[in-house]
Amino acid sequence: MATKQRRLPFGPEKLVPFTEELFDREEEKAARILWSILESRSPRKSDWSQVFSESSEGANYRTIDRVLPKLDAKKALMRLYDPESPFVLVDxxxxxxxxxxxxDYxxxxSDGKSLGFWMVVFAQPYRGRAIPFHFGIYSEATLKEQVTSRNLRWRELLWEIEELVGDTPLIFDREFSAQAWLKALEEAQCKWVVRLNKGSGVKFFDELGEEIPLLIEKGEKxxxxxxxxxxxxxxxxxxxxRKGCKEPLWVMGNFLPPDELVEVYEERMKIEQTFRDAKSLLGMEKVMNKKRVQLEITLALMLLAYGLGLMVGEAVRDEAYLEEASKKGALNREG
Structure with a gap:
């Protein structure tokens, strides 16, 4: 029997309306798996099985193991994308x-010593936070598998994203100001806005080949x-x-006029908070899958659980707020 005390303010039934839209089969069990991820705060099936249902852990584990291959987790995650999103966050x-x-993956x-992999996440803004809807993974090992360039996987990922989001701009932080990334963005015909990394010696030239110095004084644009x-x-x-800032903010883009670039970039939500939440709250850094396919399923489920948990949590908070406001209104009327 499950022995862990519930920490979530809602049960798996709150996720069913979402999983019915996102999955093509096993919608109720998908809701339980996602809820179990949030409840156990773990990427491990053994932990999910402790809270999945009132059945024994062994029975729960077997059910989860049977259902997972039937769930297209990455497809479900991509269905979270809202075509009305004003921009896409990438980090x-x-x-x-x-x-x-x-x-093998x-x-x-980046320090040249630690073992691991890179995860590139695409997300959309939601109430000051970010809801992931797609991702890609790569590492030194997987990139060496490619006989062409180290950016082949990145290009494939961008082509997938462009097909999904169309003309919606991709908003990047300074890690993506490298020429190779920009070339891949151009090849995929993506619209982009990128913060410049002045420390990497970026240079701009006019049509005649003359360098344009990026100089600005405090308080200037x-x-x-x-x-x-x-x-x-x-x-x-x-x-x-801006006043109070130690250095200027420089932004470039391939489609917006210059006077809109800074405004758009400053609307960019801090997706890093999403990563911190996913890692610390759900234990994403504890993924132990040996095969890449299994890894991607686990990561997709965890990002999906995070996104749905955020939306359901906000809905529960809204309901509590409305209920409290209604009670106060009734008391005021009685008074």
Whole structure:
């Protein structure tokens, strides 16, 4: 029997209306699995089975094991995307796997020493937070499998995203100001806005090949239209140095006029909070899958659980607020 005390303010039945829209089969059991992920705060089936139902852990584990292959978790996750979303947030996060020396999708991370993989997440803004709807994983090991360039997987991912979001702009942080990423974005015909990493020695040139210095004083704004990033990628550029900030903010994009670039970027939600939540609240850093296919299923389910948990939690909060407001209104009328 399940022995863990419930921490969630709702049960799996609250997720069923969502899973009926997102999954093509086993909708109720999918809701229980997602609820179990949130309740157990774990990526492990053994932990899900402790809270999945009132049956024994062994029976729960067998049920989960039987249902998982029937669920297209990545397809369900992509169905979370709202075509009315004003923009898409994109950011990478490192997932460490220090003990996974023989796992084929694990390689060295950015420090050149730690073992793990990169996870690139695409999300849409929701009430000041971010709801993931797609992701991709890669590492030093998986990239070496490609006989062409190290960005092949990234290109494939962008083509998938472009097909899904169309003209909706992708908003990136400074990690993506590298020329290789921008070239992949252009090939996929994506619309993008990227914060510049001034520390990497970025340079812009006009149509005659003359360098355009990115200089600005505190309290000033500057717009540059139709220049070339590193002499290759055509872009518009905008900079602003706001009072109280230690340095200016420089942003470039391939479709918006310069005077809108900073405004759009500053609307970008801090998706890093989503990563912190997913890692700390759901224990995503504890993924132990040995096969990449299983890893992607687990990650898709966890991101899906996080997104639905956030939406249901907000709905529960709204209901509580309305109920409280109604009670106060009734008391005021009685008074």
């Amino acid at each position: 990478p996060t490192e997932m460490e796997r220090p003990q996974a020396k023989k796992t 694990v390689g060295r991370l 500057r717009n540059i239209e139709g220049c070339y990033y590193r002499g290759e990628t055509k872009a518009n550029v905008a900079g602003v140095w």
